[in-house]
Amino acid sequence: xxxxxxxxxxxxxxxxxxKGVNFVNLRDAGDPVELAKRYSEEGADELVFLDISAxxxxxxxxxxxxxxxxxxIDIPFTVGGGISSVDDVSILLQNGADKVAINSAAVKxxxxxxxxxxxxxxxxxxxxxxxxxxxxxxxxxxxxGKVPTELDLFHWAKxxxxxxxxxxxxxxxxxxxxxxxxxxxxxxxxxxxxxxxxIASGGAGTISHFTNTFKEGKADAALAASVFHFLEIKISTxxxxxxxxxxxxxx
Amino acid sequence: MKEEIVIIDYGAGNxxxxxFAFNRLGKEVVVTNNPAIIKNAEKVIFPGVGxxxxxxxxxxxxxxxxxxxxxxxxxxxxxxxxxxxxSKTAEDDVKGLGVFDVEVKRxxxxxxxxxxxxxxxxxxxxxxxxxxxxxxxxxxVHSYYAPICKQTIASSEYGGVYSTALQNENFYGVxxxxxxxxxxxxxxxxxxxxx
Numbered sequence: 001x002x003x004x005x006x007x008x009x010x011x012x013x014x015x016x017x018x019k020g021v022n023f024v025n026l027r028d029a030g031d032p033v034e035l036a037k038r039y040s041e042e043g044a045d046e047l048v049f050l051d052i053s054a055x056x057x058x059x060x061x062x063x064x065x066x067x068x069x070x071x072x073i074d075i076p077f078t079v080g081g082g083i084s085s086v087d088d089v090s091i092l093l094q095n096g097a098d099k100v101a102i103n104s105a106a107v108k109x110x111x112x113x114x115x116x117x118x119x120x121x122x123x124x125x126x127x128x129x130x131x132x133x134x135x136x137x138x139x140x141x142x143x144x145g146k147v148p149t150e151l152d153l154f155h156w157a158k159x160x161x162x163x164x165x166x167x168x169x170x171x172x173x174x175x176x177x178x179x180x181x182x183x184x185x186x187x188x189x190x191x192x193x194x195x196x197x198x199i200a201s202g203g204a205g206t207i208s209h210f211t212n213t214f215k216e217g218k219a220d221a222a223l224a225a226s227v228f229h230f231l232e233i234k235i236s237t238x239x240x241x242x243x244x245x246x247x248x249x250x251x
Numbered sequence: 252m253k254e255e256i257v258i259i260d261y262g263a264g265n266x267x268x269x270x271f272a273f274n275r276l277g278k279e280v281v282v283t284n285n286p287a288i289i290k291n292a293e294k295v296i297f298p299g300v301g302x303x304x305x306x307x308x309x310x311x312x313x314x315x316x317x318x319x320x321x322x323x324x325x326x327x328x329x330x331x332x333x334x335x336x337x338s339k340t341a342e343d344d345v346k347g348l349g350v351f352d353v354e355v356k357r358x359x360x361x362x363x364x365x366x367x368x369x370x371x372x373x374x375x376x377x378x379x380x381x382x383x384x385x386x387x388x389x390x391x392v393h394s395y396y397a398p399i400c401k402q403t404i405a406s407s408e409y410g411g412v413y414s415t416a417l418q419n420e421n422f423y424g425v426x427x428x429x430x431x432x433x434x435x436x437x438x439x440x441x442x443x444x445x446x
Contacts, residue, residue: 001370005368074433121302197368
């Protein structure tokens with residue numbers, strides 16, 4: 001039986017791991033390769049690296065990091081952050097990334113999704129969507145959630161699926177950093193609407209939040225950062241608890 | 252000189268991760284599309300990700316489509332590599348290399364497509380699964396699958412039971428990614444080395 005995935009997310013800047021609370025105040029939580037190994041040994045099903053560097057050398061730094069991670073771990077990982085072309089994706093996949101996450105570049109040029117899925121296959125193209133509610137409507141946001149667009153979350157999700165995305169990483173900016181639980185209502189609508197896997201992101205604070213996002217949010221995977229980085233939730237305990245509650249997980 | 256293990260690099264696979272998987276077990280590998288080196292290798296890995304149509308095209312451009320099905324040493328097809336070893340695939344309506352006598356089909360929309368994540372492997376039947384327990388987890392990501400057939404050596408369940416591994420004499424195929432399947436995957440890689 002296919003299991004639900006637990007995915008620690010490592011925000012990296014200039015080769016180091018950081019995690020923002022609501023994407024603003026950054027705290028250093030260590031070396032990404034060491035963290036990746038630790039998570040892999042603790043039972044993480046997959047890892048996501050989001051690069052938030054803004055330097056000129058960022059592409060090379062990220063490609064180097066991907067190579068080191070691929071060498072060190074034997075579970076799949078996704079890389080995201082500032083990826084905007086077929087060439088960007090090509091180097092990351094060649095260096096051992098399993099999937100890439102595209103966010104703003106896909107909104108600016110939706111045809112990029114088509115190009116990428118044609119070139120590399122849907123299985124490695126994750127579309128990351130940051131969204132929050134504006135007067136009750138879920139709107140897609142850019143630049144780490146700072147810039148609102150007119151794009152409706154659900155229309156956009158449908159379109160990325162149609163263009164060949166293999167998976168959606170949905171982050172609710174209303175929930176991210178709050179530790180009050182995932183956006184399960186929006187997640188369950190998304191999960192019914194599209195026929196590709198959905199990763200829930202934003203709001204993890206307790207083990208029951210994970211249970212709820214799988215049961216109520218119908219998510220295929222759940223992503224979190226600080227609760228794992230600062231050992232507030234141990235992955236092994238989390239998966240054991242999920243299993244006891246009847247949610248299929250890999251133990 | 253006879254090279255021990257060769258990974259076929261025809262521009263359609265995550266060969267770096269595979270290479271690292273062997274390196275972690277203390278094995279060096281040769282990554283090449285050179286037909287002579289592939290032919291003389293002790294063992295051959297045939298990877299593949301992406302689309303069946305373009306992968307088969309690249310295989311033909313590298314003049315490997317007749318070499319591969321005639322190899323005599325142990326060959327391991329992984330993911331799309333396994334599917335291309337089948338007789339036919341519904342993806343891009345591609346004729347396969349015909350090593351496995353089964354036609355690859357697309358998952359129906361009752362399940363999410365692609366299947367992405369860790370699934371159990373069962374009914375394990377080959378030395379490839381030595382020391383691997385029934386219902387171990389392997390990492391899979393795919394939209395097409397090989398149905399159960401005479402050459403099935405392991406099965407998984409996703410909207411129905413399908414072949415998650417195949418074997419025909421010296422040819423082995425796995426739908427999952429052993430290089431991404433943690434310790435269990437590493438055991439499978441070791442088993443292939445030990446064949």
